Amino acid sequence: MQEKARIQTMVGEDLLFLTDDQLRRGIEAMFFAYRAFTADPDMILGEMDYGRAHHRALHFINREPGLTVTALLAVLGVTKQSLNRVLRTLIEDGLVESRIGRRDRRERQLHLTQQGTALERRLSEAQRARMRAAYRKAGPQAVSGFRQVLEAMMDPETRAQYQAMKELPEDR
Template sequence: MQDKIAMTAPGGEALLFLTDDQIRRGIEAMYFAYRAFTSDPDLILAEMDYGRAHHRALHFIHRDPGLTVTALLDVLGVTKQSLNRVLRTLIEDGLVDSRVGRRDRRERQLYLTDSGTALERKLSETQRARLRTAFRTAGPQAVAGFRQVLEAMMDRDMLRQYRAFRDLPDTP
């Protein structure tokens, strides 16, 4: 027996009935979309012996220059040991600059170097191009719905973090 999930509008009328099979297909679509979304950057990262954790660190440091190591740990949801390995490599390779905190000298603030900015741009442009094409194909209503679905999947803390980054000014 499959469960059906009924979604209703504020007025109480049924909008959508989803079966377990439809939910499973949604999960599979997320897996395949994520694989496609990460495939181009993965090729670039592999040439440098980097992984997706390096890309995520570069992305969030780029979005919020001066981000502290503690804040980056919170955003990425990884262990301190794991992040330290990634940051050590990025710093040694001249892509990230770690500076003493302005307010608290115990904090380390992270900035991309010019080389780090160039790599982040190269990695992210492939993803922007893929999303741009998908968004144009799907249309504005689908894009708005997609964002609503993604936000609805986030727990409260993740949604707070997402909104904090969403509200930052765009970076070139």
Template sequence: MQDTARIAGLGGETLLFLTDDQLRRGIEAMFFAYRAFTADPDMILGDLGYGRAHHRALHFIGRDQGLTVTALLDVLGVTKQSLNRVLRTLIEDGLVDSRVGRRDRRERLLHLTDKGTALERRLSEAQRGRMRAAYRAAGPQAVAGFRQVLEAMMDPDTRSQYQSMKDTTD
């Protein structure tokens, strides 16, 4: 039984039609993959009294040392109040350093401390290993297709934000 039907569309496009059941299975696959992807970091975070918001903050601060609080708010898409709670904890626990901006003293520039860098690395190691193994098993065409699907699911503003970040590392 064929899972998908391909029909040539206008302008030579090939459209992919999926049944509701196939879409539901894709949604479920994303839920289960996300659960597996976050399982190892969640255990580490739980032992330390942190949550996924702390992990996301550590990840993006580590990726872009000197990131402003405003830029981190934009990347995470959370409220200022929510981010302030997370940052306060990370700063008090010696994982993040908040420095006054050189050009604009109103800005706070965020940097991981050595302790923060070590934790971020520990949290990400399992995820990188899981991702690396999955990419190798699936092959380069599947990896490219996976990224295309993920990018297509993003709204235009989010995709633009992601593309600008991706362009700095590719």
């Protein structure tokens, strides 16, 4: 029997029953939300002949200056060849610097230049504004629930990477 989401409370546990149609609507909401979330950065990136991979690289390098290429590979979950194309462009365009590691000279540590920091800020400003407005509209309980849903969707390795990123200082 198809019905709206029904919460059934049993002794000590809460069970949530969702129909296939409700799950499909949730999936569609994620698709449309992601499209809206990436629309502003996509316009800026398109003007520069960059793609979303460039934005993700800039974001995570900004989040953790000195991030190694190996660590960035792990965070992004892309191939070395794909990341090298993105980094080569960002370095050639003066947005990212690749420095030799202090402890291990074989490591390449990544840092944004002033120009890279300015572009990352420009790309992220609209996304922060969109998230801020949505969070305010939805309220604190919804924000907490949203994060819980996103974290529950992550596989254990991805969740561990995310948890490690949460431990970094917030403002850069």
